[in-house]
């Protein structure tokens with residue numbers, strides 16, 4: 059049969075059409091993560107009939123688990139699709155794969171309670187048309203038809219075909235009548251969270267605003283490496299374009315006015331003393347314009363395309379309104395911009411946060427100094443955490459208890475026996491790190507960070523409380539003119555202590571990525587100590603003291619790569635390790651307990667050597 063396109067486009071009409079800003083319902087366009095659940099069973103008559111109902115029950119439990127626990131940044135549950143029928147051979151497998159292809163699947167979880175013809179099911183995933191999919195298999199631990207036999211045979215077949223697969227198997231016998239056992243549920247969720255993050259970022263962009271700041275290699279955007287390892291494209295926008303938009307008035311003036319009022323209503327402002335390059339009103343307004351412009355560049359803005367005013371040549375506004383479909387961005391700032399213009403501290407602190415003049419929303423990760431290698435980590439952590447804001451940091455000083463006592467006379471060995479890292483960024487950080495969000499949300503510090511984000515999404519009271527606490531804790535301060543001659547407004551605060559916090563950093567060695575991820579917590583230093591440390595550097599900057607778990611702060615300082623890391627509220631180290639194995643990026647330093655490490659079975663074939671497994675496989679999209 060000849061495949062005739064049933065809806066031949068009306069080319070006549072298209073040829074005469076005017077371009078518009080297409081409303082697609084979301085600010086980011088492209089793949090959404092879709093996870094498939096594939097029930098498999100022994101196809102032999104009798105065996106099949108005995109297994110069919112119970113196998114579907116397994117699929118149902120996985121479906122319910124994922125859709126009620128894995129969330130996208132907009133708060134919607136991850137989309138899960140299920141094979142049209144139980145897969146028991148080559149043809150039923152192909153039917154499942156054909157269906158998944160129409161659904162944009164990015165990951166697949168195979169479930170079985172019995173022996174199946176393992177390698178022959180793989181018609182659905184021989185690697186043709188599914189090489190980018192993340193794969194997992196759950197084999198039920200029970201006795202009548204042991205799922206382990208299939209699971210082992212299937213994972214071996216996948217390994218032989220160089221298709222890494224995560225194996226899920228309960229250490230204890232499972233009770234099929236009851237809910238999923240905790241071990242299996244935790245592993246399935248870790249896989250699904252990480253696979254959803256991988257699926258979400260693929261095909262989106264990192265927007266590099268400016269180039270390299272002050273010789274910082276992190277801000278050298280490695281376009282092919284980003285694409286090969288993360289599936290993330292990149293776009294470049296010279297900072298002179300910000301000036302063009304400022305000068306031409308290419309922003310929504312009504313929104314800028316609301317932004318200025320919101321900033322004034324919510325934050326103390328200290329515009330600094332002495333002779334300043336701009337008046338306070340001009341400074342705040344310009345910083346708000348820059349924020350709106352960077353947001354527009356990242357996500358587009360329909361209101362700019364609809365404007366009736368003719369601008370420049372009369373049609374450029376539709377093109378400019380599109381933006382770059384960027385899931386994250388970086389702003390160079392120093393020095394070509396900041397030597398003469400306000401810095402990007404308002405822009406970074408607001409876009410990285412969950413609140414602005416339009417209300418509560420998903421953060422838009424923006425890396426300071428266009429450090430794209432930190433920026434890509436912020437994008438990953440933002441997705442892994444279910445939409446939490448990320449704190450960009452300068453790794454500024456290692457303070458041992460001895461140094462603190464020498465400098466201040468205070469003995470802090472009971473508070474931070476392993477020392478602290480002073481993580482003040484040079485001017486901007488997500489505002490949520492000014493407060494104790496666990497406390498605001500009424501959650502224990504052991505709760506997953508995604509619970510914190512969900513509480514904020516669902517509870518207007520929690521949001522109101524959080525924003526009130528942020529307003530109280532944050533002061534926007536006129537920039538230190540020695541660093542920023544063009545002025546700026548830094549988001550100054552002091553992070554509360556006792557917050558679980560994961561530090562992470564992507565590095566590039568040659569053309570390859572590696573990742574460091576270290577869990578720890580923030581430290582509440584006695585006020586005289588915190589004040590002394592603040593005065594020694596720059597008191598206008600956001601301040602966070604952090605100590606790693608199970609290692610000294612000096613161990614961290616000694617072994618971390620560059621001058622920046624980024625930080626996520628909560629402990630997401632194990633998720634980061636799983637995510638990196640999905641992307642074939644080796645982890646060069648971590649402090650995650652062995653029992654929490656979850657990687658594809660192929661890693662065991664390499665004796666657990668992360669570097670060898672990643673080296674053997676190469677990047678997913680490369």
Ligand code: MN
Nearest residue numbers: 427452484622
């Ligand atoms: Mn820096």
